[in-house]
Amino acid sequence: MFLTSLTLTNYRNYEHETLHFDEGVNVILGENAQGKTNMMEAIYVLAMAKSHRTSNDKDLIRWNEEYAKIEGRAEKRSGSLALELLISKKGKKAKCNHIEQQRLSQYVGHLNVVMFAPEDLNLVKGSPQVRRRFVDMEIGQVSPVYIHDLSQYQKLLQQRNHYLKMMQARERSDEAVLDVLTEQLVLLAAKITLRRRQFLSLLEQWAAPIHYEISRGAEQLHIRYEPSVDVSERAELSRIVEAYNETFADMREREIQRGTTLIGPHRDDIAFFVNGKNVQTFGSQGQQRTTALAVKLAELELIFSELGDYPVLLLDDVLSELDDFRQTHLLDAIRKKVQTFVTTTSIDGIKHDIIQEAAIYRVRSGSVTAPS
């Protein structure tokens, strides 16, 4: 799929800007703090209805303005699509082909993007929260049901935690209420667990051969899902429900004592292994980079395999972070099949011919000069 145009109104440091893009590589060139990342973020927000770098939507609105608007046109295998996202202090409104979407979960997934930025190296070495967020954002793109389940889960989790807090403080003691909350939570937890396991197993199938190639045949990557209940790789939904029920029963006293929910998808983690060793603990920086790159390239293939269309790739400040070999590998992998946006302060250091042939957009103080 291709993003053919983008219009930003009051988005961060952009007042009003309309751009038309190439189906190949688009380079966003400019000095520091001019608006390169803001533009990548806008494309990401247009696709995902949330930013990758802030959870506060108000940050996206240009200072002293009331709202921000992002509009884009995407060409997909299934046809042309007009997308619009309005962000105001009251919330967000999304339109698809001029029809307002009732829920953001219905909107997300019309435009698919994969973002690769320096902070993605945190995928391996960062906290479990970073990895959970990555998994959720990726599954959410191909499954609106997953986004819905996840938000229901989070609401219930809050309610259950609140009730456990009251039990801890001896303000409530009705175990039947806790039973009902647990029963509802378990079903959602099991669905999320199953979907995450399926996703990570597919991701590994795509990422392992890519990692093998980037490491020039030296390294075998393995991705392990680490949910908080013990379920075999083949366990079905009913078995996962059982496993959660058993573990919640065992944990009940401890949960009341601690006043919080101690197991569930909000405690999941993912471990990456290279040649049997955990990359987070034992991997060199190079191995961590290779793993992150392999995972990102795998995502492109995974989305293609699920939707029959490649997502748009956003490379924010990441090329200069990769050595020549990894850079070449990345750019060879996307050549002629993935529309790509690359931000950089200079193209001199990027030798690949793909960049030499790219459409160059120069950004200065939120204003863009498009290629003539």
Ligand SMILES: Nc1ncnc2c1ncn2[C@@H]1O[C@H](COP(=O)(O)OP(=O)(O)OP(=O)(O)O)[C@@H](O)[C@H]1O
């Ligand atoms: N809500 C906002 N309203 C107006 N300007 C904003 C807003 N948020 C950020 N900015 C401005 O946007 C600029 C930063 O832009 P951006 O992060 O895109 O930089 P960049 O070109 O990617 O730079 P670098 O190369 O350093 O990453 C800063 O000047 C910042 O003050």
